Amino acid sequence: MIYFRYAFRELQRHPGRWLISLLSVVIAVAAIVAVSSATVTTRMAYQQVFEALSGRADLEIVAHGGGHFNQGIAEKIREVPGTRAIVPVFHRGTIVYGDDDKAKALAVGFVPDNPESLAGLEIVEGKLPERINEIAIQSSLASALGLKVGSRPRLLTSSGLRTFTVSGIVEPETAARLRQGGMVLARLDGLQRVFRSRDAVDALQILLPEEADAHDAISSYARVLPSELKAQVPSSRSGLAEETLLLTQVSLNMASALSFTTAVFIVLSVFLMSVGERRQQLATMHAVGATRRQIVRMISAEAFLMGIGGTVFGIPLGVYGGSFLIRVMGSLLQTNLPPAPDLRWAIGTGAVVGPAICLLASWFPARRAARVSPLEGMRPVVDMEQRRPRRRTTAIGVIGLALSLLLALGTMRGYLPVFAAIVALIISLVATVLLIPALLGPVVALVGYPLRRVFGLEGEMSQRIVMRRLTRSSLTIGVLLMAVSASIGTGNAVFSITEDVRSWYERTITADFLLRPMMPEMTGEQAASMSESFGKQLSAMQGVKMVDSISMARVDAGGQEAMLVARDFSLYDQVPLDLIGGDPEVVLRKLRDGATVVGSVLAERIGVEPGDTLRIVFGEQSHEFPVAAIATEYTFGGSILSLDREVAKKLLHVEGVNTYLIQARPESIVQLEPKLAALADENGLLLQSFTELWRVINSMVTGVTGGLWVLLALGLVVGGLGVINTLTMNVLEQTREIGMLRAIGMRRRQIVKTVLGQAAVLGVIGVLAGAACGLSLARSINLTLGSTFGRYVPFVMRPEFVALLVIAGLAIVMLAAIFPARRAAQLSPIEAMRQE
């Protein structure tokens, strides 16, 4: 307990200094909690959907690319030895209309005499549907719409709105309750009929005996399956959705890794200073009998207390930030994620991270404190710091830099997972900071030259004082470097991405209105399609200039899952895609002639370039298409193919319309909207106006950039607090010297200049080096993400942003110096010289 009492007193003695460290720990804990709770929530939501949909199947038979196929194949599969059960899968997105309200839902087909097709569902009221016009409805959905057993809701289907009778209420056994909408259970043959997919299934799930080996089974099924079908382990289906998540998660994880590293550095520098300052005290303790281990424990207790403080304040902040991130991710993914993150996880993470940062950062200072000899306490501290950089530190720095370069190269070439880039990032920053002592001499001389010119003798003194405290100066520069480079690195990356998203939307959204049955499902399941005649009805409306019908289908492109988007390119004068290179007019012509444009992520993954051909498989159809161009895509993780609708219909049999894009005559937009809204309501469709989409995107971008600015400001403030800390320490340590200087005639103004000069040296080096590191960081984040996702987001170098950060950084450093400088100037020479 004595450790904690001592630690507590120490914290009380220098509240300002410990507040700085606490703030940095709070920020790091909050960032990590927010990011992890958002990531975990999104992952869990996905997992629940897949569990609910793929049940407990051991294997599934699907078409290459995911289109539907004839269920007749089940007979052949049944003959393969070891098949325990086969469950046909048929899922369609729909909208359920109650008396007053409507809701999105997933219509799931089941086979009444196949008990396995109900796995994971349990009937809580009424009975299972027996007739084809009966449905069982998920309890949450039923209560939301006020439906009971016997109610007669309508369902939006491919053959229009159909009325069903509720025969029972079901409840999933797993917690698969997304707000996205509930589940509606109906007889398979009935659903197939209303969705105009007679005998078609999305997949066949296969249950194997307990002891069966899935891989052996896959090869035995492959022998009986036609070439367009394949057997696979169910989870692989999540691939498309996972890609969408990965980009966001990698960026978020990078940001939290940076805040973690910065916090470790700030805490490390504070502890090193504190231990340096308490050398005599520690030596005295040692002399009166404290063992080395006790001294280490004492310092660790301080660190632990601070870690706990950081955790206590950081977790609520992180939980709040997490809920904001979840909303942002939800709008990125165009779905509603469950709002409440798993708080246990967040608290657990925060509780570990806070103390971990502090204990990690205090380890080296604690060891240093333990090595203080008892005799040191008895003599005045003359020169406790080494003036030459340690060789070992420099060597570790060089090795670290080389290692991070290798990791980054590995990620860029695709040999390593993208998370290796985060490790590389941290290692490179730490290595750079370790190299500062070795580089400081020449750099200070360089920076000091103009300083000496401007400040004269005071400039020269500042320069020498900075060099005299090599470790302390290096740590301060390191903290500034971290704060500035992290700000510029993530800032530039975020700006590049948001800029890219905006320009993508600008080029690809050519319509004024979007009409579709429902928001695109996050799983990429097929949405209910609308009839083609509806399009004609739309075109005939007054004020409508153009109607583009879009069909979407999950296909297999060169062995990868992708979303095929077929549209009427003949309607356009300009290609409505964000092309990467290529002449837009030529590409448009080629698209009309039957070529495809491939999304950048997909293109990178399957290695196609303009001029190649690409085999696209949809259900039983397959065809080779020339690749006209590569385009930037953000939806479905960028795994998108564009084809002309007529071509897709003819060569791949892609039918139905999933979205109508409506372009209005500019003068009639206002009048058209209420008419379209009424039409949408009548047919149970969703109308989105372009301006509404813009609003959504803009608010998302504003939210992200707003959050970024807050983080940047916090980062710079923490850097500034670090400078206050260092300069205050320098002034305290130089009290006697300042007293003597005042005695022999140094003016207060000159003293102020000396302290400001130190800030200028530290600030200029830290901020400028940080800007340089930040820019290369931004570039490498860009390259790493680009090569992994195949989408080379154009690197937007924003000179005004970098300049703003540099100026703000320097301003904060100089502002931070004012307090210690005034303190130094106000020292009375006599008092100062009395100081030991």
Next chain:
Amino acid sequence: MEHVIEAHGLTKVYEGEVAVHALRGIDLFVPPATFVAIMGPSGSGKSTLLHILGALEPPTDGRLLLEGTEIGKLSDEERTLLRRRRIGFVFQQFNLLPIFTAVENVALPLRLDGVAESEARKRASEALAMVGLEHRENHLPSKISGGEQQRVAVARALVTKPAIILADEPTGNLDSAAGERVIAMLRGLVDEQRQTLVLVTHDPAVASRADRVIHVRDGHIDEDSERPEEEIPAATGARPPR
């Protein structure tokens, strides 16, 4: 100007829980080219007197004139400039800047006063030569002995050719040989450069080299004795400036 230092009824009270009367009405008149030694037990007020004489802190009451200038009427800035140009300090702890070499430390008061670096360095070299340390010019304080450090401090005190040199136990941290050398040097400054030296010491041997010895006790001047010139040992060790 008859006296370099002219003090009338200097009083210093340190306020606190218990007020400490460090000086209780000191009158002191020092003519030019005089070596005054101030002696007295610990806490007698001798260091306080020296600090007030050096314009480092103001008296609570009384008047102080240095070279005819009334110190009480000066602003902090003016006092600073007066210290820089007319007073040289030598401290017991040497108080050299560890970041500067010997010659840079000596040049410091000149550079603070805006003297060009080359000129300041030249004059600092001359001052170091006067104290016999020309071979230590480019050494950092941590690389030379205590005696040498104190001689650097003396060189710093005399580089501006001040009218008054104030020394607070300059030999307190030195062995007797090094102490003797420093005192001989200071004596030489008074005899040859006609500067006024006020020196606080505990050491009767050091006081024996002074023209006048003042004993301070409980904030009063207890005894003020002038010594005939023939009794004072001659200066040794200091060389005339080149």
